[in-house]
Amino acid sequence: MTALLDSAPLGVAVRIAGIDWSAMSEDEGRRLREFGLMEGVEITPLHRGSIFSRDPLALAVGRMRVIIRARQAAMISVESPVSEPAES
Amino acid sequence: MTGAVPTIALVGNPNAGKSSLFNALTGARQKIANYPGVTVERKAGHASFADGRPISLIDLPGTYSLIPASPDEAVTRDVILGRQEGERQPDALIVVLDAANLDNHLCFALELIALGLPTVVALNMLDLAERDGLTLDPARLSKELGVPVVPTVAVRKRGMAELLGAVDEALRGAKPAAPIAQVPTPSDAALHSRARAISRAATLSETPVRRWTARVDAVVLHPVVGFLILLALMFVMFQAVYAWAGPPADALEAGVGVLQSWVVENIPQNFLRDLVVEGLLAGVGAVVVFLPQILILFLFILLLEASGYMTRAAFLMDGLMAKVGLSGRGFIPLLSSFACAVPGIMATRAIPDEKDRLTTILIAPLMTCSARLPVYALIIAAFIPNRGVGGTGIGLQGLVLFGLYLAGIVGALIVAFALRRTVAKGNAAGFMMEMPRYQMPQWRDVALGLWQRAWIFLRRAGTIIAMTTVVLWLLLTFPKAPPGESQVDYSVGGRIASGLEVVVKPIGFNHDIALALIPAMAAREVAVSAMATANAIDAGDDEEAMAETLGERLQGKWSLATALAFLAWFVFAPQCISTIAITRRETNGWKWPMFMVGYLFLLAYAAAGITYWTAVAFGLG
Ligand SMILES: Nc1nc2c(ncn2[C@@H]2O[C@H](COP(=O)(O)OP(=O)(O)OP(=O)(O)O)[C@@H](O)[C@H]2O)c(=O)[nH]1
Ligand SMILES: [Mg+2]
Numbered sequence: 044m045t046a047l048l049d050s051a052p053l054g055v056a057v058r059i060a061g062i063d064w065s066a067m068s069e070d071e072g073r074r075l076r077e078f079g080l081m082e083g084v085e086i087t088p089l090h091r092g093s094i095f096s097r098d099p100l101a102l103a104v105g106r107m108r109v110i111i112r113a114r115q116a117a118m119i120s121v122e123s124p125v126s127e128p129a130e131s
Numbered sequence: 132m133t134g135a136v137p138t139i140a141l142v143g144n145p146n147a148g149k150s151s152l153f154n155a156l157t158g159a160r161q162k163i164a165n166y167p168g169v170t171v172e173r174k175a176g177h178a179s180f181a182d183g184r185p186i187s188l189i190d191l192p193g194t195y196s197l198i199p200a201s202p203d204e205a206v207t208r209d210v211i212l213g214r215q216e217g218e219r220q221p222d223a224l225i226v227v228l229d230a231a232n233l234d235n236h237l238c239f240a241l242e243l244i245a246l247g248l249p250t251v252v253a254l255n256m257l258d259l260a261e262r263d264g265l266t267l268d269p270a271r272l273s274k275e276l277g278v279p280v281v282p283t284v285a286v287r288k289r290g291m292a293e294l295l296g297a298v299d300e301a302l303r304g305a306k307p308a309a310p311i312a313q314v315p316t317p318s319d320a321a322l323h324s325r326a327r328a329i330s331r332a333a334t335l336s337e338t339p340v341r342r343w344t345a346r347v348d349a350v351v352l353h354p355v356v357g358f359l360i361l362l363a364l365m366f367v368m369f370q371a372v373y374a375w376a377g378p379p380a381d382a383l384e385a386g387v388g389v390l391q392s393w394v395v396e397n398i399p400q401n402f403l404r405d406l407v408v409e410g411l412l413a414g415v416g417a418v419v420v421f422l423p424q425i426l427i428l429f430l431f432i433l434l435l436e437a438s439g440y441m442t443r444a445a446f447l448m449d450g451l452m453a454k455v456g457l458s459g460r461g462f463i464p465l466l467s468s469f470a471c472a473v474p475g476i477m478a479t480r481a482i483p484d485e486k487d488r489l490t491t492i493l494i495a496p497l498m499t500c501s502a503r504l505p506v507y508a509l510i511i512a513a514f515i516p517n518r519g520v521g522g523t524g525i526g527l528q529g530l531v532l533f534g535l536y537l538a539g540i541v542g543a544l545i546v547a548f549a550l551r552r553t554v555a556k557g558n559a560a561g562f563m564m565e566m567p568r569y570q571m572p573q574w575r576d577v578a579l580g581l582w583q584r585a586w587i588f589l590r591r592a593g594t595i596i597a598m599t600t601v602v603l604w605l606l607l608t609f610p611k612a613p614p615g616e617s618q619v620d621y622s623v624g625g626r627i628a629s630g631l632e633v634v635v636k637p638i639g640f641n642h643d644i645a646l647a648l649i650p651a652m653a654a655r656e657v658a659v660s661a662m663a664t665a666n667a668i669d670a671g672d673d674e675e676a677m678a679e680t681l682g683e684r685l686q687g688k689w690s691l692a693t694a695l696a697f698l699a700w701f702v703f704a705p706q707c708i709s710t711i712a713i714t715r716r717e718t719n720g721w722k723w724p725m726f727m728v729g730y731l732f733l734l735a736y737a738a739a740g741i742t743y744w745t746a747v748a749f750g751l752g
Contacts, residue, residue: 070483071561073198077195077196077318078195078235079323082320089345089352090348090349090352090446092354093354093446093448093449095448095449095451095453095454096451098449098450099450099562101352101566106235106263109565109566110442110446110449110459112561112562115561115563
């Protein structure tokens with residue numbers, strides 16, 4: 044089962060199932076990949092938003108913490124890392 | 132290459148410790164702070180190999196790959212690839228890695244190694260890797276990468292000799308670099324897999340440790356609690372500026388007073404004595420007494436920068452910044468602008484989006500820089516009673532100061548909102564940033580930062596502020612007034628001020644203020660020294676008048692409405708000459724600095740006017 048990263052629950056590790064590269068600018072896509080955000084990578088959403096809005100989103104990618112905007116998170120679909128081999 | 136001094140560039144991901152290594156190797160004092168994007172220009176420095184042969188080291192902005200996303204990253208690419216004008220490609224590279232984040236940092240390292248230049252890897256921040264429960268094998272890493280790897284801890288200067296030795300070795304063995312057809316870039320998935328594989332091979336053990344930092348973040352980045360903490364931090368900062376500065380400021384003030392009386396008593400009255408007493412001691416002295424307050428403010432900013440809190444603040448502010456068309460990234464340069472708008476505007480080079488960057492540059496002068504602190508502090512001390520608010524321990528003066536800073540921030544956000552819909556229209560700015568780990572601030576870096584700031588402030592006082600004040604003193608001393616008339620009003624300077632007074636009278640400004648406005652363009656602190664000089668001239672040798680502080684004199688002459696209007700003016704105060712110059716440089720032309728001066732003047736005039744008229748309506752005139 045896949046969901047979008049911008050609504051994924053916090054503190055739960057997920058695996059990136061797909062990223063809609065065509066929906067974002069080239070620079071944006073490149074920086075995401077430079078952060079290590081690409082298909083198959085395991086990430087954990089950690090913190091979301093402030094009193095002002097639901098933006099931004101802080102993620103753990105390996106040992107790194109990165110901040111992205113919800114708009115970009117909405118282009119990333121994620122799945123549970125354990126459910127994959129069992130089903131599908 | 133014999134004869135020429137070899138050039139070695141430090142390169143790597145943001146916040147890997149390049150500048151720390153650069154400082155450790157060259158003895159330079161580059162700015163170091165715990166967030167990505169601190170270094171925004173190329174900086175060169177000298178060092179030498181163990182046998183004394185000189186080398187030239189280059190510190191560069193951090194970047195994730197050789198494809199730049201922002202102007203600072205473009206500098207790194209140009210230097211590394213030898214495209215920088217008038218400069219050859221570096222002879223060797225020191226690739227700086229964060230040992231605790233090899234998975235990611237190795238990607239850029241692999242790209243750099245593939246360039247074929249003599250390369251040495253500095254495996255930096257080994258202490259932090261240990262803190263995180265990692266044990267690494269530098270020899271294995273070296274084998275995998277095919278280049279020497281030297282473990283370093285830049286902040287403890289550990290591994291420096293070994294690092295230089297390895298560079299020396301690499302240079303000796305250097306063959307002419309074979310141009311590589313296909314250099315992989317860190318946005319390739321294949322490169323990431325390779326980086327991860329190497330990282331796994333070089334990691335001997337990995338014990339999961341309790342991450343206290345995760346628990347800190349749960350509180351600090353909490354949507355509500357985190358924001359309250361941010362507000363509380365700012366609030367404490369401004370309270371401290373008053374609460375802690377008292378004794379040292381009083382001591383400085385007393386010192387200036389003692390000097391003044393000594394000169395008056397021991398030197399017969401002549402032109403030079405008046406210049407020293409009225410111009411230099413009264414004028415410049417009135418500015419120097421604010422040194423303690425400025426240092427307290429800087430101490431807070433330095434601690435926030437060194438601890439890693441800055442990116443957390445950017446995270447919390449991003450939602451608000453997004454509403455006016457900016458990003459949390461812009462919050463960091465804006466917070467640096469509390470110190471001075473000039474480094475703040477430089478720091479915007481790390482902002483990727485061009486319009487986002489332009490807007491941030493244009494609103495940076497609205498952040499209350501430390502040069503405005505003396506003006507605020509003088510007026511607040513004179514007109515706002517020094518007592519607690521409603522019986523609490525919160526000082527009213529600190530609260531007013533906090534309010535003035537907030538007014539600047541709110542003003543900046545409103546201006547940004549307007550600019551992003553008109554002259555700086557563009558796509559919604561993005562916000563992608565790495566969040567560094569928390570660090571204990573390095574006391575040495577903090578002390579050095581404070582010392583540098585104190586020195587810059589005193590140098591300003593001794594040069595531009597002193598010069599402007601002396602010129603003003605001359606303008607106020609001639610021609611000599613006939614007995615019975617005010618010297619200040621009669622002088623050239625006084626008459627110019629009277630002319631200006633006509634324009635600023637509607638917003639409640641008096642002759643004192645009119646006199647201070649123009650020289651304050653040179654440096655904002657001059658507003659204080661100008662008024663102090665004018666008062667000293669008026670006081671003449673009258674012992675009693677001289678004993679009065681500037682604040683006490685103003686209290687007697689100004690209405691509260693005028694004082695408030697003056698404060699409001701300085702919230703939006705048209706900026707100093709150095710801000711105009713740096714804006715011209717960073718925006719490549721006169722268009723934007725002119726625009727900035729124009730809109731700031733209008734805002735300042737309107738804000739002072741509205742404040743004055745409102746205050747008068749409430750009977751404070
Ligand atoms: N514990 C530890 N901290 C380090 C070490 N080297 C650097 N730091 C800290 O890491 C942070 C970043 O250091 P900088 O030298 O500013 O990093 P940089 O690579 O120049 O960063 P940019 O200029 O932003 O690319 C600072 O807080 C340093 O004090 C190290 O070996 N150990
Ligand atoms: Mg640096």
